[in-house]
Amino acid sequence: MAVVDIHAHFVPPRLLTAIDGFELRKDSVWPEQLFHNGRPLGPVIPRLTELDLVLDDMDRTGVDVRVLCTASWLFCYWAEPDLGMRFARTANDALAEAVAAHPDRLAGLATVPLQDVPAAIDELRRAVGELGMRGVAVGTNINGRYFDDPELFPFLAAARELDVPVFFHPDNVAGEDRLGPYKLVQMIGNPHEATLSLVRLLLSGVLARLPGLKVSFPQAGGSIAYLTGRIDHAWQVRPEAHAHTDRPPSTFLAECHFDTITHSTVPLEILLRHVPPAQLLLGSDYPWDMGEAVPGRYVRELNLDPTDQAAVLGGNAARLLGL
Template sequence: MTVQPCSPSRPIQVAARGRELVVDIHAHLHVAAAVAVVGRENAGPPPAVADFSSPASDAVNARQFAAIADVLASAEARLPDMDRLGVDVQALSPSPGQFYYHLDAELARSAARVINDGIAAEVAKAPDRFVGMGTVPLQNAGMAVAELRRCVRDLDLRGVEINANVDGRDLDDPTLRPFWAAAEELGTLVFIHPLGFTEGRRLRDHYFNNLIGNPLEATLAIGHLIFGGVLDRHPGLRICVAHGGGYLPGYWGRMDHGWRAREDCRAGCEHPPSSYLRRLWLDTLVFDRDQLDSLVRTHGADRLCLGSDYPFDMAEPDPVGFHQGLDENDRAKILGLNAAALLGLHVAGGRA
């Protein structure tokens, strides 16, 4: 399966420091300047997520954010970690708490512009080590499309990160159709990263709103993209889903059976659901080698990308070593070649 290069005409020159190019498609950057735009009271996760936590988890999160503050906010500060981990390039996407879909659209647009400018500025400090993915105010599709075009055309960002829902609206909501059309037209990568689960009343304890909620949100997002017809209407979309795509890659047979057995499951998609699932890219942040091997076997190495979730505590601690033992060609694709094609990277003398 051949992936056509990312649509921007200028390839980004990068270098492989080891035997293989290593691109981390799942790494976050917090843009502190946006907090001044939205106000400190709005700077954290939205109420739909923040309400489903516990004092114990809040205390751990507070210590975590204090410990990672420098590397979360600075591209240059993380270069030693990248060298230690063997990562050549990070794709910087906004810290998920900075989606801001629950705010007034104009305020969210202003914050998105600051975030995107901030990411572009950090990328410019080491353009051979970083590429950028921005954010858009999806609560207003027109504003989102305009900011998407600015990200691609003015800032040379190679994708946008979006939540798995838009303040409770699912990704097949008709109001989002202009965004999906523009993303397909521009050929830009859409990286879906959940921020907890919006109905997490039973997920407050044990950090379940992340441990279970994030993969569950990813599962729902993919389900709505498939059953809601988004992937039928826009077959050219480039979508990568964090956290291994949630639960569907390991249980897609139930979707296909329902599609065959029930007309209400067939109403929105023309083909068996698993056929759409394999048109998406997934990151490999699954932590368990048996699960990684299963993804390679069932989803295919051509549609998998290394993702670490740097710099959070839920990150894979050894993202390159985690892929040791894979077939050499599969490993090279997953470690960097697939992401290079999606993001428009070129390695001098290499295969990307």
């Protein structure tokens, strides 16, 4: 069974110069960072932009197929809608070119301008129908709005109609203003943000209203495996928590997918008490330092039978994405 990495990032080099106002320059932390009209967006490193390095690292670490999305700081939900659409279309076109050059090794997840929901739906249809994208990567929130917001519901409905997965990537992390030192945003902020986004979906009734919607959360859903009992208890005793769904929140977890980026077997073992192995997807967060340098290391250390292990390492992703 092929090894498929569901969570990796790539920024095609031509994207860095394709938009008026983009500029690469050094800042106090990174040798190169991308700015747009003076606004810092995110760091640029060779393994993020050089496809030969991506492929070499796949060979070195035993990854057969890597599913790429742009860096989350290029979602650019802060931009005016027209500019946001230019960001998304340019990113999708450039990513599709990279995938087309190596279709047996790479697959792509689209990005869409969710600050304008109708435009995002149009771009999702184009990216899937014309460019062959296998799904869509979205921020966990859109300028502070989570996916229990009724205005975002039509986008999720469109993803279900197209039968493509929605990968929720931490972005605009809640409490970021208090997570400055010690790399806390990446260390605990991102998993917390994934948990927050997921729990709002579980309690809002969105998943009940959209049966069959394929959703995927990184970092094993953050702390969801530890908090499931507490969340179900709140649903039982608090009217606010069960106002929108007549099912215990935990019963929806087996309908969600989770990547395996945990840096330990323990969170995966706990998550597997709540969801079957068929819902786990190998992830690496390549090429960032908070990702897993050897994708699948902790999956292989789990006490899974060979069939389930092969499914987590690649079969589940192949099924979900139609690879």
